[in-house]
Amino acid sequence: MIPLSWYMALAAILFCIGVCGFLTRRNVIVMFLSIELMLNGVNLNLVALSHFLESLRGQAFTFFIITVAAAEAAIGLGIAISLYRSRRTVHVDTINQLKG
Amino acid sequence: MIPTVAINWAVVEPILPELLLIGIGVLLIGLDIFVPRQRQVLPWLTVVGCLTTLAMVVGSRPSVAFGGMFLVDGYAIVFKSTCLAGVILTTLMSEHFCRIIGLRQGEYYSLMVFSAVGMLMMASAGDLMVLYLGLELMALPIYALVGLHKTEQRTSEAAIKYFLMGSFASALLLFGMSLLYGLTGTTDIARIAELIATLHLGNNPALMAALALLIAGFCFKVAVAPFHLWTPDVYEGAPTVITAFMSVSPKVAGFAIFGRLLFLGLPELHEHWGPVLAVLALLTMAVGNITALCQRSLKRMLAYSAIAHAGYALLGLLAGTAEGLAATMTYLIIYLFMNMGAFGILMLLATPDQPHESLDDCKGLASRHPLAAAMMLVFLFSLTGIPPTGGFIGKFYLLKAAFSAGYTLTVIGAVLFSAISAYFYLRVVRYMYMSESQQTISCSFSPGMTAALGLCLLGVLGFGFFPGPLLDWTTAALAGM
Numbered sequence: 001m002i003p004l005s006w007y008m009a010l011a012a013i014l015f016c017i018g019v020c021g022f023l024t025r026r027n028v029i030v031m032f033l034s035i036e037l038m039l040n041g042v043n044l045n046l047v048a049l050s051h052f053l054e055s056l057r058g059q060a061f062t063f064f065i066i067t068v069a070a071a072e073a074a075i076g077l078g079i080a081i082s083l084y085r086s087r088r089t090v091h092v093d094t095i096n097q098l099k100g
Numbered sequence: 101m102i103p104t105v106a107i108n109w110a111v112v113e114p115i116l117p118e119l120l121l122i123g124i125g126v127l128l129i130g131l132d133i134f135v136p137r138q139r140q141v142l143p144w145l146t147v148v149g150c151l152t153t154l155a156m157v158v159g160s161r162p163s164v165a166f167g168g169m170f171l172v173d174g175y176a177i178v179f180k181s182t183c184l185a186g187v188i189l190t191t192l193m194s195e196h197f198c199r200i201i202g203l204r205q206g207e208y209y210s211l212m213v214f215s216a217v218g219m220l221m222m223a224s225a226g227d228l229m230v231l232y233l234g235l236e237l238m239a240l241p242i243y244a245l246v247g248l249h250k251t252e253q254r255t256s257e258a259a260i261k262y263f264l265m266g267s268f269a270s271a272l273l274l275f276g277m278s279l280l281y282g283l284t285g286t287t288d289i290a291r292i293a294e295l296i297a298t299l300h301l302g303n304n305p306a307l308m309a310a311l312a313l314l315i316a317g318f319c320f321k322v323a324v325a326p327f328h329l330w331t332p333d334v335y336e337g338a339p340t341v342i343t344a345f346m347s348v349s350p351k352v353a354g355f356a357i358f359g360r361l362l363f364l365g366l367p368e369l370h371e372h373w374g375p376v377l378a379v380l381a382l383l384t385m386a387v388g389n390i391t392a393l394c395q396r397s398l399k400r401m402l403a404y405s406a407i408a409h410a411g412y413a414l415l416g417l418l419a420g421t422a423e424g425l426a427a428t429m430t431y432l433i434i435y436l437f438m439n440m441g442a443f444g445i446l447m448l449l450a451t452p453d454q455p456h457e458s459l460d461d462c463k464g465l466a467s468r469h470p471l472a473a474a475m476m477l478v479f480l481f482s483l484t485g486i487p488p489t490g491g492f493i494g495k496f497y498l499l500k501a502a503f504s505a506g507y508t509l510t511v512i513g514a515v516l517f518s519a520i521s522a523y524f525y526l527r528v529v530r531y532m533y534m535s536e537s538q539q540t541i542s543c544s545f546s547p548g549m550t551a552a553l554g555l556c557l558l559g560v561l562g563f564g565f566f567p568g569p570l571l572d573w574t575t576a577a578l579a580g581m
Contacts, residue, residue, distance in 0.1 A: 008282070011278075015271075015275055018271070022264075022268055028260055028264070031264055032264070032267075035264070035267045035268060035271055038268075038271035038272075038275070039271055039274065041275065042271065042274040042275050042277075042278050045275070045278040045279075045282065046278050046281065049278065049281060049282040049285075053282075053285045055285055055286070057229075057281070057286065057287050058278075058281055058287075060229065061228070061229050061232075061277075061278075061281070061287060064229055064232065064233055065232070065274065068232075068233070068236045071236070071240055072236070072240065072267060075240055075243050075244055075263065076243075076263050076264075076267070078244075078247075079243060079244075079247050079256065079259045079260050079263050080260065082247055082250055082256045082259070083256040083257065083259075083260050085250075086250070086253050086256050087253070087256075087257075095257050095260065095261075097253065097254055097257055097337075098254060098257055098258065098261075098332075098333040098336055098337050099333070
């Protein structure tokens with residue numbers, strides 16, 4: 001039996017990798033992947049806790065998060081495509097028309 | 101053999117306003133696809149639908165639905181009404197502005213209505229799951245709305261920035277929620293408060309981490325410094341009507357869940373979140389007001405002013421008292437009218453070939469269009485907080501609440517930054533009244549725009565002269581909490 005703390009540590013590590021990726025990477029698609037990684041850290045946390053606390057709420061919550069993440073991906077990639085069409089790039093360093 | 105259970109339709113009653121709005125959203129898409137010739141009825145259908153929902157919300161009985169997941173109490177009713185009023189004012193302004201900049205009007209209104217459904221759910225959330233679902237249902241249509249105007253280059257940049265920052269904030273919020281769930285074993289907000297008190301979790305480090313993540317996530321959503329960096333870019337890049345919408349309704353809904361979670365779920369931790377929010381509020385007012393001083397674009401200046409106003413609204417929240425929460429609610433209602441009004445005048449200046457968003461474009465507005473200039477004067481006075489406008493009343497009660505809760509230094513800071521803000525608000529007034537006009541564009545009022553600006557003016561002046569009913573309403577709304 002793997003103890004709960006291992007799951008939670010893995011979830012926290014996944015989440016931190018996601019945060020670091022989001023803050024350091026400069027490609028919109030990779031930044032978006034990092035956000036998905038953060039969400040999966042949360043999902044792992046919720047499922048593990050739900051199992052060890054013997055309450056189903058965590059698992060129900062996970063289903064909602066997965067569903068919303070799918071909708072979010074659809075909108076995010078749609079925006080990325082419209083950005084690519086107008087700029088021919090998805091690098092955040094070149095997306096700098098708005099500043100001040 | 102599985103026994104069949106009759107569905108009790110009475111349980112749906114508390115969510116009837118949301119269901120009606122969803123129906124209207126679907127109807128709007130249907131009308132857009134199947135009756136494309138009749139597109140001009142879409143805004144009016146949206147307004148009528150939102151007004152009906154508003155009437156249902158105001159008249160709804162306080163109740164608890166779906167096992168505590170969905171709360172219809174006075175608090176929810178006030179926030180729901182404010183959000184819906186924001187949607188109605190935006191829709192009234194939309195028709196005029198979308199025609200001028202050539203924005204496709206089809207799915208625009210249904211996206212706005214779906215976003216409103218999300219806000220209503222947020223205001224009523226009694227459970228972390230409902231809170232998250234409402235938040236995403238509100239945010240996803242707005243990401244699309246920001247990027248809808250594809251012929252303009254700036255909008256897709258604004259949309260991607262908003263999307264990335266919004267999703268990042270949601271992920272932070274979710275990790276905080278998962279920690280909260282791990283500590284208490286429930287997602288019910290009221291139950292979390294009970295368990296924190298009975299299990300003596302007050303100083304648990306994991307709970308502190310959860311609180312920090314939740315505050316960071318909420319601060320991203322309501323644009324509080326140092327999590328405000330996306331705000332000016334997104335507000336400047338989005339079409340002005342969407343900026344007006346974003347600076348009001350989602351912010352009000354964000355404060356609704358912020359207040360709900362802190363007051364209902366984590367009141368035990370007030371000694372921890374009170375000072376943190378005090379520092380954040382001061383920082384927000386400083387950043388918003390000082391950066392607004394050096395802006396040449398009126399739209400960007402209003403974006404920074406929106407950040408500063410989020411800082412003022414935090415003052416009531418950090419006090420941690422019912423009086424403070426009532427002051428925040430009152431302020432948000434007044435802010436709705438004055439900010440919408442200021443953005444409305446900015447929309448009037450726009451022409452099909454030029455957005456006319458810089459400070460120079462309002463030079464000599466008083467001679468070109470005295471009525472528009474006079475209205476802008478009232479809105480700017482109100483944003484500054486000069487009596488007898490509503491902005492003064494709102495700010496006064498916020499400062500009073502924070503002062504009586506013992507945050508004297510924060511109150512002094514707020515007053516100082518408020519004085520600084522007078523410079524850049526009144527500079528616009530000086531340009532309007534004391535400079536020569538550089539161009540001769542004429543402003544045209546459409547019926548919707550006239551109605552929206554009239555309502556804003558009525559709101560700002562009405563609440564300024566007769567604040568009593570509004571204060572009674574917000575205070576009574578908190579009586580049950």
